[in-house]
Amino acid sequence: MILSFSKMVGLSGVDNNENARARRIGRMFEWPMILIAFWIVFEWYLEARADGPLPYTYITDWFLWTFFLLETLVLTAVVDDKARYLRNNWSNLVIVIAGMPLLWQAFPHAGGLRALRLLAMFTMLMNMSGSFQKIMGRNHLGPTLMVSFIIIIMAGTLMAVIDPNVQTPMDGIWWAWVTVTTVGYGDIVPGSTAGRLFGSVLILMGIGLFSMMTASFSAFFMQQEEEDLIAKETANADRLAKMESRMEQLETKLDQLLTIALEAEQQRREQGRDLDGGER
Template identity: 65%
Template sequence: MASPLPNIIGLSGVGPYENSRAIKLGRAFEWPMIIVAMWIVFEWYLQSKAERPIAVTAFTDWFIWGFFLLETLVLTLVVDNKKRYLINNWANIVIIVAGLPIVWETLPNAGGLRVLRLLAIFIVLVNTSGTFRKIMARNHLGPTLAVSFVIMVLAGTMMAAIDPNVETPLDGIWWAWVTVTTVGYGDIVPGSTAGRFFGSFLILMGIGLFAMLTASFSSFFMQQDEKDAIREEKNNTRRLAEMADRIELMETKLDRLLALSEAAQQQNSSASSAVKKTDAGGD
């Protein structure tokens, strides 16, 4: 049974009850949304470290806002029940309305509304949860590694933005990697309350992520063994079939030889009977 949490927080995406076209378009927006979410985190890091506003963010702010608007409009047009879709995805509407860049430029105190765009990360995680379940079910190692990489980059960049002990996104990605894998070298540790809180969340999430990777690797090697066993079984089946064909051919030849032998015996018997009759008539 599906959890009602995505609907409550307005992050449900396109439901499975919608038409196939809407579902396909919803899945098509997943990876672009992941890229946008990664840029949002990276932009947040740049703005937190910069002493003055960065010019490029003015363009990317409008681009990100336009992407949210495009996704919402396209999916609203293709779904069957538009009202239900908008209600279940009210967070998108909040991001579009409150995240309009011109509002931040006109009202400086409204700059805090940028934080609303971080909801995009949760939108990505929630809306692609079905994809993650499919990856887990089918044990696709490649997509699993790709998802893990995305999580490492997002977590590391966010950590570099919120914790003073993490100076660069590369340091944050390194910290996220050793944290999730439970190695914990201790060369980089969070020093702020926010960083420790986020680190605790990543550790909790890393337990499931690392378990997913371990299961995927195990399944990958098991599938290789199964493929080898299936291939060997097919070879054995083919050999048995060839042996059965040869035995059948030998039986056919034996039947012909027996038939020829019986025919020869009958001819010999007939000839012997004729010779006996001839000899008896001569006497």
């Protein structure tokens, strides 16, 4: 699910079938990109507090754009199938071309394209987390989350229609989210009988969905422990098998040495008899 989403948005990174050097360099770019992701969020927070661009925003925009350009050029150079890499990472080209700070100066409305960088960071975080991908792929957790998301959207939109206290679909979606998660902030409360009945059904549904997700997570981690234990037992069995093989080799060599020693002793005795017979 995560990999297909990454390919859909054109940010799938280096393919697993690429050469080892390309995969290693791709991993080297991951942690600097994580730091850049945190900086982008922090910078946007500072700009929101300052009600405008910061004095150093122009410099940081150029730095981030240069880093995206460097990553795209380097990885394109080291991969074997360059066409496949560019095809699976077409968003990198969009970010590099449309994300040039000089373009934002000439066309101020194009500054909204800066949001593409955050999409790249979000997708890369998902691609980095192997455990997250395994969890999503096993125990039907991915489809469960997708169904939960659809239920929240539909329930929130429907709640905005049937209850007068929910003014907009966005308010309804927020209410459905905090209801399904059993958080219940209380900022939006159903006022009509139909709304309360619908909320009761959604609460029961939320308990069931979260129970399924909790069970999936628990099953995943238990399975991980079992796999680690099996891997350790397999490694121990391999070591024992190697030790047995070496012992058998030692026994074979000892038998050979013993046979050689017995043959040498027998030859020495025969030579001794021959000498005794000659003297007589």
